Amino acid sequence: MTSETVDVVRGATPRPSPPTSRSPLQRTLLRVPLYLVLIVFALFVLVPVYLMVVTSLKPPEEALLSQMWQLPTELSIAAWESAFAALQPYLINSFRLAIPATILSAVLGSLNGYVFAKWRFPGSEWVFNGLLFGLFIPYQIVLIPLVVTMQNVGLYNTITGLVLVHAIYGIPITTLIFRNFYARIPQEVLDAGKVDGAGVFQLYRRIALPLSLPGFVVVGIWQFTQIWNEFLWAVTLTSAGQRPVMVALQNISGAQIVEWNVQMAAALQAALPTLIVYVLLGRYFVRGLLAGALKE
Amino acid sequence: MTATTPKSGSQEAGQPPPAPQRAKRGRGDRIVTLLMIAPSVIAIAVFVYGFIAWTGYVSVSNWTSFxxxxxxxxxxxxxxxxxxxxxxSGLRNVIVFTIVFVGASLVMGLAIAIALDRSPRLSAVWRTVFLFPLAISFVVTGVVWQWLLNPSAGVNIPLANMxxxxxxxxxxxxxxxxxxSWGRVEMVVPVALLAVxxxxxxxxxxxxxxxxxxGLQGVSDDLREAAxxxxxxxxxxxxxxILPMLKPMTITIIIVLGHMALKTFDPIYTMTGPGTGxxxxxxxxxxxxxxxxxxxFARGAAISISLLVLMLALMGPAIRARRKVEEETAQ
Structure with missing residues (x-):
């Protein structure tokens, strides 16, 4: 896959319409199935959103399961308020987790990607594939040693410990994305720097790094989203006050006493940070998606 | 990383001959290169490979209490x-889940992609709609779908009205x-799994x-026109x-979604739990x-080792297939 394909995804080029021997009416009719497909699947995707938004804005007396699909007769922010009161400390935990872990894994990925793209050494492909293996493991396979290790070094049930874990297990994907990113920087650009006698790290700092902003944006958005949404590490390595927001949300939804409209408001609030990132920077998100999946 | 960058040999003022300089420079660069990747390589060596070995060791131990x-x-x-x-039962479920889920995603993904590729109006809006669930946590998804597929509410309300x-x-x-029945386990598809x-x-x-x-956008208009x-x-x-040209995409999707399906934890944990039976x-x-x-602990470790084996057994052929396709297209 080339960058060309990736670009096309965000700004689709209009295709010349097929056979011209048909009348405009025929052509419109031919496009009915097309829109039918889109509308049916869009409904499927949007129904849960409708439910979340509508329910979260209902006053408690209208939040009944039997009236699930009905619009509220009056808008109420009561559910949003109680959900926020319940989630706030955990939302803060998630930011304290996701931001440093994202930065750390992006920096490591950038260093690795630069080396694996531009400074191959005997066996470097082998090392690279060895790192990528980390992408495929079911994380249960490292869970027991991880808990024991975190307890031994005193990082169990701390945000710091969780930051470390996310930074480390984020290395394979950030390395892959950055390697593909640096592979696109022409070798001549680096060679020009070599003439000045700059070393590997100076070339990285002076030439590669300043060109890396788009790479950091793609990796940053991807990692932030993944770390924010992650559940397994969070539920295994933290308890009580140290939990990130997704574990808190799971606890709220499991509790019978929490009203349904509050659950929906909480789900929306927990999803909001990554949704905002997606809406504002969606094209970079899609690039991360493709960059991780399609090798150069 | 605050690596100290050793001055490379070539900077030493006007020193002939060039050959040894190059060699020296190469060695310095090599060391810096290795220093740059060292933190990650060590971390992965310990936290992935070391821990897998550790888990393997736990799985053959007597660790069966606190x-x-x-x-x-x-x-x-x-x-x-x-x-x-x-x-x-879980083994049956995860295999069934993986096959049905990946199959359904392939069909739905392809249908939408073909529709979007035929330049409908507002294609950017459609794309945003179809992609946004990817930005959402499975915990959120689980919370909502748990209500949507609740037998006494959700989509059953309009179904009852119909x-x-x-x-x-x-x-x-x-x-x-x-x-x-196959031994003690009933086969093949638990209906409850379809909700997940x-x-x-x-x-x-x-x-x-x-x-x-x-993939579709990479199929040239000339080719379509020629056909x-x-x-x-x-x-x-x-x-x-067009479909034969999309084979590499299909393999990629099978690898990525397949390995996610085999790892599945959050959707089950947040939506249904282990379920009755x-x-x-x-x-x-x-x-x-x-x-x-x-x-x-020993049993947990054994289960996780079996998950890794399952992953390697099912994903290995897919990854080899992709490598083969890549080589073919490279030629």
């Missing part, structure tokens, strides 16, 4: 696992179709769409020309519960 006991216990945990009803008598039980169902599939497809089919769309000139109908164009259990959840709830 107190660690790493004495050698042989293959007891594996023997237990292979006769355990819950484990075998006059449907027998409403689907969704994830509460304990039916397994067709229900043939729906939620997972909702969440992740956008990925298949994005990959297919990237049409040769008299191919639109259907034939897709079946004979373990109709929605998966080994990943069983591992978590036997280890951290029941303190059966």
């Amino acid at each position: 107190v660690p006991d790493l004495s050698f216990g042989g293959l007891d945990s594996y023997r237990w696992m292979l006769t355990d009803f819950r484990y075998l 006059g449907l008598d027998e409403l689907p039980l969704w994830y509460v169902s304990t039916t397994i179709v067709p229900g043939v 599939v729906i939620a997972a497809v909702w969440q992740l089919s956008g990925f298949a769409m994005a990959i297919y769309l990237a 049409r000139v040769d008299g191919a109908s639109e259907l034939q164009l897709y079946r004979r020309v 373990y109709v929605t259990d998966v080994p990943a959840v069983y591992m978590y519960e036997s280890t951290f709830r029941a303190n059966q």
